[in-house]
Amino acid sequence: MTALLRIIAGLGFWAIGFSLLYAVHGLACAHGWSAVAIGPLDLQRVLLAAIWIAACLGLLWWVRAMSRAPRDGERPLLGWLARISAVTGLVSMLLTGVPVLLLRQCDGRALALEPGWPGPVVQAQGSSTGGQAQG
Template identity: 45%
Template sequence: MTALLRMTAGLTHWAVAFCVLYGLHGIGCAGGWAAVAIGPVSVQRLVLLLAWIGAVLASVALTLWLYRTRGDASTDQIGIVLGWIGVAAIVVTGLPIVTLPACL
């Protein structure tokens, strides 16, 4: 059971991060956060950037923890690889935050 949890941790974290970013985007568009500016960025973009950066850092920390506590089993190695795939997926998922307009 522990091996299964370790193997799916990275991609599960990506799924949670995706849901959080998607939810914050919808809340921000409905609440008019894109129209309120804090310095050079809107409140919505700032909130999404902070959530995205936090998710990337948390995913990196999770993957490094998986690497530090690994054993000799191949499932541990698979968990580490899937952890890095989860980090890459979070980075790619968040790229529209910095490249596209907040609400279309």
């Protein structure tokens, strides 16, 4: 039973970190935390970066714990799966947290690094009628 928990823990920790990261993102957008300046950054980005870094450090600790765990001579596949799951969770958290650092928050535009990108907003077909059906 503990081998199964170790196997699912890496991706489980990633799922918890991912959920927390994007739940706080939604709360921050809803409450306007991106307008609260903290030095050159805003409160929303600081909180999201702190959550992402904490999740990455926690997963890094788990990867090290799984790599240092004693090898089970009778069931080597289970130990290998636990290590692979831990590494996969860490890589997944690193990749899914990158938008926190690179993308704009809450305004519907994409990159924070390039002003004006991706250009003018294109309205969906039929949205210019103000909700009235065209006949």
